Amino acid sequence: MPSLTSSAMREEADAYYESRASESSHPSPSVQPVIKPESDHGAAPDVTFESVARATSRSDFIAETCSINEGTVLGERSTLLQSTPLATPLPPTRLSITTTHGDIFSVAPSRTVFIHACNCAGVWGTGIAAEFRLRYPKANTRYASYCKKNPSDAKPGTALLIPPSPASEQKNEPQHYVGCLFTSRHYGRRKDVPARILANTGPALLDLLRQIRDARNVGEDVGELRICKINAGKFAVPWEDTLKALRSLKLEPGMESEITIFL
Ligand SMILES: Nc1ncnc2c1ncn2[C@@H]1O[C@H](COP(=O)(O)OP(=O)(O)OC[C@H]2O[C@H](OP(=O)(O)O)[C@H](O)[C@@H]2O)[C@@H](O)[C@H]1O
Numbered sequence: 001m002p003s004l005t006s007s008a009m010r011e012e013a014d015a016y017y018e019s020r021a022s023e024s025s026h027p028s029p030s031v032q033p034v035i036k037p038e039s040d041h042g043a044a045p046d047v048t049f050e051s052v053a054r055a056t057s058r059s060d061f062i063a064e065t066c067s068i069n070e071g072t073v074l075g076e077r078s079t080l081l082q083s084t085p086l087a088t089p090l091p092p093t094r095l096s097i098t099t100t101h102g103d104i105f106s107v108a109p110s111r112t113v114f115i116h117a118c119n120c121a122g123v124w125g126t127g128i129a130a131e132f133r134l135r136y137p138k139a140n141t142r143y144a145s146y147c148k149k150n151p152s153d154a155k156p157g158t159a160l161l162i163p164p165s166p167a168s169e170q171k172n173e174p175q176h177y178v179g180c181l182f183t184s185r186h187y188g189r190r191k192d193v194p195a196r197i198l199a200n201t202g203p204a205l206l207d208l209l210r211q212i213r214d215a216r217n218v219g220e221d222v223g224e225l226r227i228c229k230i231n232a233g234k235f236a237v238p239w240e241d242t243l244k245a246l247r248s249l250k251l252e253p254g255m256e257s258e259i260t261i262f263l
Pocket of ligand 1 (some may be wrong): 263
């Protein structure tokens with residue numbers, strides 16, 4: 001395969017990435033190829049179309065380009081990499097899910113976020129919600145008053161991130177967050193139908209991830225995310241359906257992507 005000129009290669013690279021972007025659900029990177037015009041730095045890098053085709057992202061392409069040109073444009077390599085932010089990998093756009101068995105509350109590091117499905121009526125009645133009520137009474141009070149005082153905010157498809165209580169800090173107890181996903185308006189016999197609960201689940205988790213991102217952005221130390229088999233008990237939604245909804249979630253930039261499900 002003959003070598004391409006840098007402008008021809010830029011066109012090949014653009015065409016290649018445009019076709020990849022249309023095949024994939026990942027957003028197309030808003031970056032430009034790093035190869036400079038020949039006039040910028042003398043001889044064009046000796047890059048073939050195979051190096052473009054081998055690369056799976058533009059940053060791979062840069063790495064590939066640099067390694068191919070070791071010895072010939074090595075002096076320029078550092079300039080290229082320093083002058084461009086392109087080597088940063090694309091942020092994950094899907095949840096990275098780890099599953100484990102056991103008690104969600106066992107041996108949890110400080111700052112862990114425990115996530116469960118909630119109704120919008122302010123009641124942690126039975127199931128794992130009752131366990132939350134006993135373990136985190138202050139969080140229960142906060143959740144109940146949020147639902148009562150802000151009925152227009154506590155809507156299905158939203159979430160509430162409850163920070164650790166200051167009292168737990170004073171008593172030197174573990175500092176835990178509670179993440180409430182409002183997946184059904186009511187509970188018991190008035191709970192929403194499974195299809196509605198499922199439709200609320202993705203937006204509720206995204207809202208929680210937004211709140212976590214915002215808290216971290218102002219310097220809060222929000223730790224790992226743990227979630228139970230939400231919706232699968234009292235809400236009577238088949239677990240596989242909820243898992244599918246979690247897997248298909250599209251994350252926004254800066255959102256936490258790692259989550260552990262306790263089965
Ligand atoms: N320690 C533990 N570690 C790990 N997993 C644990 C566990 N303990 C239980 N689980 C599992 O956690 C899943 C969720 O099952 P749940 O039935 O609780 O919740 P859900 O999400 O279906 O429903 C929400 C409504 O439940 C309540 O409703 P009430 O108010 O009583 O009307 C709330 O208030 C909401 O409204 C089930 O797989 C359990 O095996």
